[in-house]
Amino acid sequence: MPTRSDVWLAAGLVVASAFAALLAGSGPPYRPTDALGLVFAVVAASSLLWRSTAPVSVTAVTGTAVILNAAAGYPPTVVQWPAWIAVFTVFATYGRGLRLAGALLTLAALAGYVVFDRGDVTTSELFSITMCFLISMVAGEATRARRFWAEASQARLMAEERTRLARELHDALGHAVNVMVMQAGVGRRVFADNPEFAQEALGHIETVGRDALGELDRLLRVMHSDDDDTPPDLGELAARVRAAGRDMRLTTAEVDLAPGAARAVHRIIQEAVTNALRHTENGRIDVDLAQVGDTVVLEVANEGRHLPAPTPGRGLVNMRERARLEGGRFEAGPVDGGFLVRATLPARGKP
Structure with missing residues (x-):
């Protein structure tokens, strides 16, 4: 029709x-x-x-x-x-x-x-006919190219959105699962000698699981933007890590970040802490967040000996991509006595 x-x-x-x-x-x-x-x-x-x-x-x-x-x-x-x-x-x-x-x-x-x-x-008429023919072809070709460019841009945006969602799921659920595994392991080891602590660990597992389900539901319902999201409380993250039996020191100063950058910082912290829990069994985890001039500096260091050689994985890739998308830089690697993750992001208002 x-x-x-x-x-x-x-x-x-x-x-x-x-x-x-x-x-x-x-x-x-x-x-x-x-x-x-x-x-x-x-x-x-x-x-x-x-x-x-x-x-x-x-x-x-x-x-x-x-x-x-x-x-x-x-x-x-x-x-x-x-x-x-x-x-x-x-x-x-x-x-x-x-x-x-x-x-x-x-x-x-x-x-x-x-x-x-x-x-x-006449020759003038033939010239006019030829020009009409060429103009029609060129205009049509330009319209076709513009449509293909628009379709390619839309496909690229969809791919970026899928990547963003996958990164969010990896960071949020990966952290929750690792904390639950750690707490379950601690509860199992002390169940006979300290049933009250084991009971407390089970409670933490239930809380983390519920929060993970809530995060999954949020990600599935709100996929268009993170700008209106309030970053989760870092104190709650530290409490979960300590409940899993690890010592975590959280040092944060007031920083001026846009909402998207603030959420990126929280996700980088979450992923870095998750990696520390996954690759070491003991040692302190230090999180330092401060603003130096117009740059926000984040460092996450975890102690531990005989760490396995780091291998490229989605965690480091996701953290690096989050920093890059916010106009910042990211580096990670082994240091004396542990592993260090460092990210720098521009403060709000800096080009």
Whole structure:
């Protein structure tokens, strides 16, 4: 079925063509405008009803109308408009093969016009026809390229959104699962000697699990932006780590960060602490957050001996990507007696 825009285009062009044919008239050597001349103009314009659904067929119909109009002795003043619109549509819609077919059909129509036209086709007219042909092709090609660029941009945005969601799930749920595993292990080891502590560990496991489910639900419902999210409390994170049996020192000063950067800082802290819990069994975890001039500096260090050699994984990749997206820098690696994660982000208002 014709699209609504094509219906309006065809209807408007039918009316315009009929009025133009009647008002412009024609003189020798052309045949005066009569009912047959109006039929050619109306048929050519009406074929644009299927401009979007079958542009190559419309090109053939409009080209045929141009040839028959010339053979009948009418001037090409009105009947040529739909033909140029059809050429533009073919080049704006299809690939190389059908564009070539549309160009050949148009060239055949132009050749028929030159052969059957009653007037003398001058060099100036041939130049005008050639320019109309080239302008229709170039405009159609530009429209097609712009549409492909828009589609590619949309696909890229969707891929970035999927990556962002995957990163959020990895950071939030990965941390929760690691804390639950640590607390379960501690509770199992002390269950016989200290049942009260084991009971407390089970309570923490339930709380962390509920929070993880809430985080998952939030991520699935709110995927468009993090700007309105308030970063979770770092004190709560420290309490969970201590409940898992690890010593954690949290030193934070007042910093001036945009909401997105603040959430990125929290996620980097969360992921760095998760890695510390995963790769070491003891030792203190130190988190330092401060602002130096117009730069916010975050350092997460964990003590531990005989750490395994770090291997590239999603955790470090996610942390580095979060810092990069906020205009900051990220570095991580083993240091004397442990492992250090360091991120620097621009404060609010800094370009």
